[in-house]
Amino acid sequence: MNKKQWITVAIIIVMLCVAGGTWYATSHNDDREVLIVETSPDFAPFDYTIGEEFVGIDMDIVRAVCNDMGCDVKFRQNTFDSILVSVPQGKADIGASGFSITPERAESVLFSDPYFDIHQVVVAPANTDIETFEDVKDKRISVQNGTTGADYAAEISTNARTNVIYQASYQSVILDLLNGKADCEIVDEAVGISQAASHPELKVLDILTESPIEQYGFIFSKNNTELQERFNSSLAKIKENGILQQIIDHYESNGYSADTPSFFSYKGTLVVETSPDFPPFEYMYGTEYAGIDMDIVRALCNDMNYRLEMRSNTFDSIILSVGQGKCDMGAAGFTMDPDRQALFSDPYYTIKQVVVVKEGSDIQTLDDVKGKKISVQTGTSGADYAETLSNNIIYQKAYTEVILDVLNGKADCEIVDSAVAEAQVARQPNLKILDITDAEPEYYGFIFALGNQELCDEVNTSLAKLTENGTIDKIIDYYAKNDFKEIPSYYSSQEIEDEDDENAGGFWADLWDRFYNDFLKFDRYNYIFEGLKNTLIITASALVIGLALGAMLAVVRSIHDLTGKMRAINTVARAYITVIRGTPMMVQLLLIYYVVFASSDNSILIASIAFGLNSAAYVAETFRSGITAVPKGQMEACRSLGMSNWMAMTTVILPQALRNVTPALGNEGISLLKETSIAGYIGIIDLTRGADIIRGQTYDALFPIIVVAAIYLAIVLVLSHLIKRLERRLNSAY
């Protein structure tokens, strides 16, 4: 890294601080109302999570009520006890966690009108001897601390001090029952049924007829009567129109089990591919997709009631991917262009091409640009336009590299969409925008497979609605207000970090900052772990496929060499080996991903197969040379004993050949490991791609790449060592 890049990093950090400050200042007088709802999601069927989604009766009622009140909900996790503290303190607006309405609690919080009636039941192992209420009294009872069940257990137990076990969560309570540490549990009816549904070794005993009937309510801060009133009136409305009952019925009809999806559960999953290196439209904020496109897609899915799954791909590949149905929709700032082999939604953003140069550039008019060295991102409309101006064009795969070209003087200017240009200039003050092109303004649309008119129409309808109600403008304003800098998503729960640590700390402190930024911030090290995992999986599976198939090919080839038999299979095998060894691995990978397995999207499996098929060709030739090295007399001895060619090969020749070729096979494994570094091209996060993603986010190439190189090296060293040991073992065997 040279001095200029150091300064760039420093500037980026300072600007992020400024941006953070600005955002913090503006975010607190935002006009949209977001209610923060806290819950303890271990209380199915009322409160639980599926993946990252908050689900359950409470959650859905809150959703329905807030929808009616016309405000957004942000769910947050907390422990049951702590919610009773954070709501009164105003840290959360609403507590929704199956709170029984009790006079004690009513002293510190406001309750909504009740939404659910409940009584207590006993849950015990299926073979329990508990039959009546009397039996419970002197049993060991496990309860969750702070619940009505806990109070009731203490009340009825003959020896509450030793026989009632107070646990912090229901998981622990259930463990007590399963491990025999407690004889039974006292719990709300619906929860008990849900527990028994997911643990067949438990059963529900509805024997606590004397237990207090209680009611659940949501809680608010003591001084938030305004919210309480609004909430209650909306709650009354959803009771009246039957939605509340529908929600409860939905969970009941699913046996209150903890994998029941939300009542508002989605029509399906919408798989959306994007190329997250195109701020402010799409980029990664930590591990989160952020940007205008991403947020519009989120708003659309929300409105259309789809679960959203976002995926990364390269810009060029998304169109292909959409066409093959590997994803439903592409959202990557696609300029609407009749030439593109895709169906376009209505436009959601209008853009024009501008020229970006370094401060002090002599480019002033469009004529100056002509014939200059222009850097562009491959496949963008900026690239097409640049081609009309000059034939000295640098095509880059990512905007991060385009900027670097301009900054390093490798290109005289870049041509880029205006919104992107603004984002870039916001980050790089020594760049400036020249609004001098004569390119027609363009419109961004989402893309769909050519035949998928249905989804396209659905999105268009929703898009019209979101434009009408101002959601789209709100999203774009949010980014514009922040100078199109890389900030968290509009819908993110993350806040812009205050980076008040001024980094004038000298060389080591700078290094540490970079290291922190590359790996620790936003848990970026996860990219490396994920990458390592995938690299190892692919290498190992490919090695197994390669060895098995390669040995088979080698046997066929050798038997043919020896006897002239198996002509047809041998011809196929030879052709296979020739083709595989005669074409680049990269091309084979793309061929297998996009052509052979076009309809599958399990890219790890596909990569394993592709690398395995490739390796097999090399393994086959290695094995064949090992077989040739086995003395001819071995085969003759076998044949003279009446063994067939195949049997002789597999039981006598191959085992000896294996020993001959172990070092060569080991090397094949090692080169296979290194070759998998191109797996990123089909969208897999392997070790190399992991480093690349971090580099794209932090603009720091040094650490991620060196760390990844070191990991590869370490694996190779370990493998070499293992191979040596294996070799020694084999050589001493006979």
Add this chain to the structure above:
Amino acid sequence: MPTDGEVLIEVRNLEKSFGDHVVLKDINLDVHRGEVISIIGPSGCGKSTFLRSINLLEKPTAGSIVFEGTDILAPDTDVDVLRRRIGMVFQNFNLFPHKTVKENIMLAPVKLKIMTEEDASTKADELLTRIGLLDKADQYPSRLSGGQQQRVAIARALAMNPDVMLFDEPTSALDPEMVGEVLNIIKNLADFGMTMVVVTHEMGFAREVSDRVLFFNDGIIAEENTPDEFFGNPQNERLKDFLSKIL
């Protein structure tokens, strides 16, 4: 004596050439059950080629070989089944280096499902006792001397219960002090009535053990006689010359 026993192998007008090079011109021979035949002749005269033709390790170019009534050159003959009945011992032993001595012996009978694992094991122990190497059962061949290896190779062939044994210079690769132990095993087999065809340079052995001795020269059997006549009163000029050089 056994010349009037049942004919086990009948060779007629056998011819074998490698490209233009005619190695066997016209070989005619009947091998009777229980008979021991020795073949001698100068290097390169086709002794090995002849022996290897009998179990089809080489494919003859013309002529016929009938083994136990089956024409082995007929296209529908199952060569693998045929070879089980013909044991072969090579000059270089060709033991399987990655198997122990006992595994070497058991491998084919078990893999070919001729014997169960236990039967093959019993048989192997029996054979090892017979060749005096029971204590080496679990050694790898590389730990054995040449003579010991060749004895194991003989046992490996015998494990298949063959009807005839072919030996191709079984002692040529051995140090002189080990020749005796191998020849003793072969003599012992002869005593038990095993039919054998032995290519050898050990004239003393040929004279002592054989029922008939053949002299191969120029692709034909140039002389064929009982050992006493063969060595005591050779007719063929080339044979006389050959014997004078060797003895």
